[in-house]
Amino acid sequence: MNVEKLMLKLERKHPNEPEYLQAVREVLTTVEEAYNQHPEFEANKIAERIVEPDRQFTFKVTWVDDRGQVQVNTGYRVQFNNAIGPYKGGLRFHPSVNPSILKFLGFEQIFKNALTTLPMGGAKGGSDFDPKGKSAGEVMRFCQAFMIELWRHIGPETDVPAGDIGVGGREIGYLYGMYRKLARENTGVLTGKGMTYGGSLIRPEATGFGAVYFLVQMLAEQGMEIAGQRIAISGFGNVAWGAAKKATELGAKVVTISGPDGYIYDEAGLNEEKIAYMLELRASNNDVVAPYAEKFPGAKFVAGHKPWEVAVDIAMPCATQNELGGEDAKQLLANGVKIVAEVSNMGCRPEAIEAFIEAKIPYGPGKAVNAGGVATSGLEMTQNSQKLNWTAEEVDAKLHQIMSSIHTACIEYGTEAGGYINYMKGANIAGFMKVAKSMVEQGVI
Numbered sequence: 001m002n003v004e005k006l007m008l009k010l011e012r013k014h015p016n017e018p019e020y021l022q023a024v025r026e027v028l029t030t031v032e033e034a035y036n037q038h039p040e041f042e043a044n045k046i047a048e049r050i051v052e053p054d055r056q057f058t059f060k061v062t063w064v065d066d067r068g069q070v071q072v073n074t075g076y077r078v079q080f081n082n083a084i085g086p087y088k089g090g091l092r093f094h095p096s097v098n099p100s101i102l103k104f105l106g107f108e109q110i111f112k113n114a115l116t117t118l119p120m121g122g123a124k125g126g127s128d129f130d131p132k133g134k135s136a137g138e139v140m141r142f143c144q145a146f147m148i149e150l151w152r153h154i155g156p157e158t159d160v161p162a163g164d165i166g167v168g169g170r171e172i173g174y175l176y177g178m179y180r181k182l183a184r185e186n187t188g189v190l191t192g193k194g195m196t197y198g199g200s201l202i203r204p205e206a207t208g209f210g211a212v213y214f215l216v217q218m219l220a221e222q223g224m225e226i227a228g229q230r231i232a233i234s235g236f237g238n239v240a241w242g243a244a245k246k247a248t249e250l251g252a253k254v255v256t257i258s259g260p261d262g263y264i265y266d267e268a269g270l271n272e273e274k275i276a277y278m279l280e281l282r283a284s285n286n287d288v289v290a291p292y293a294e295k296f297p298g299a300k301f302v303a304g305h306k307p308w309e310v311a312v313d314i315a316m317p318c319a320t321q322n323e324l325g326g327e328d329a330k331q332l333l334a335n336g337v338k339i340v341a342e343v344s345n346m347g348c349r350p351e352a353i354e355a356f357i358e359a360k361i362p363y364g365p366g367k368a369v370n371a372g373g374v375a376t377s378g379l380e381m382t383q384n385s386q387k388l389n390w391t392a393e394e395v396d397a398k399l400h401q402i403m404s405s406i407h408t409a410c411i412e413y414g415t416e417a418g419g420y421i422n423y424m425k426g427a428n429i430a431g432f433m434k435v436a437k438s439m440v441e442q443g444v445i
């Protein structure tokens with residue numbers, strides 16, 4: 001494979017898709033060496049085939065808001081690769097959603113899902129619908145209108161959507177309700193469902209919990225423990241909440257959370273009450289964290305800044321793509337950061353990753369660290385097809401096991417000559433190998 005030649009071709013073809021190109025470049029450059037040791041990959045044009053989605057749908061979503069005004073949004077589903085299992089990946093509702101963002105997310109999802117050890121292909125979807133300030137009725141009508149279009153393309157053995165930014169338990173409920181009505185069947189076609197209609201225990205916590213289980217292993221590898229570590233978390237949604245909850249439970253001190261309006265610095269650290277308040281803040285649908293500092297006067301709100309300027313031992317970006325740039329990385333390193341566990345998908349910019357790797361700081365990429373979310377979705381699919389519900393302990397034990405196996409795969413494929421563990425390389429190679437081998441074995445299709 002010639003990465004530069006392939007990238008040039010993709011850049012010409014998709015000049016307006018920077019996030020997609022960024023994700024592809026990262027994967028191809030890190031797997032190049034391993035890829036070239038397998039002549040059958042090149043003979044089957046695996047690189048060229050894997051960067052191209054199997055198919056993409058774009059559809060119109062029309063709905064009526066509370067004032068009686070007709071609203072028009074765009075809906076998408078990118079079915080990227082189903083070589084190892086049904087298409088699987090979340091739906092994102094956010095005004096920034098466009099084909100580039102969904103293609104980068106769908107591409108990442110292929111390798112993340114392969115890492116989980118479960119049979120799931122990669123997909124992503126969503127809409128430019130902005131949930132901010134919308135009433136529950138508006139959200140419901142939008143979700144129903146969205147599913148009226150999407151339902152024909154999905155199914156429990158075909159494509160299984162779930163949540164992502166802007167899509168939580170409430171939205172999954174509305175989406176599932178409409179799917180069930182249209183398809184006239186009750187199958188586990190979405191994951192992240194409520195517990196009364198086929199959901200799995202631990203799924204709401206899974207991304208954040210899994211990330212902390214992975215972090216604990218990264219720390220252990222360096223001879224460290226999580227108790228007593230100061231952690232900066234960004235975001236204040238479901239993922240940040242789960243990470244804060246588990247890290248705090250294990251004795252770490254989470255000192256920041258953030259929103260689009262700025263960040264909260266809470267020197268005393270988050271506790272149970274404050275973590276529970278994060279959910280209230282999110283549910284208010286205003287997308288701001290500033291009220292936290294009014295509710296808990298010991299905390300400080302820093303408007304318009306990111307939490308990466310605070311001196312911490314561990315950074316856990318939990319908000320969105322490219323939220324941690326080169327300057328942020330420099331600042332974190334200058335303040336003595338010891339580990340970066342990226343929980344958001346592609347949360348760090350390439351310059352930031354380069355800085356961490358150069359400083360020999362362990363950097364866990366999102367596709368490994370946050371894989372616990374989709375892994376638990378996979379466990380929800382298994383429970384649905386068995387028509388059984390596992391206990392929270394059973395699901396949590398399986399999640400633990402999966403995060404450990406991802407960590408082991410990263411070490412196996414990512415340990416460099418001097419002993420530094422390049423988790424990005426490890427995760428990309430481990431995920432890629434599995435999908436590439438399966439594509440070769442199944443022929444050119």
Ligand code: GLU
Nearest residue numbers: 089090162163164374377
């Ligand atoms: N959106 C989540 C992710 O980025 C979860 C996807 C799923 O559960 O299918 O992996």
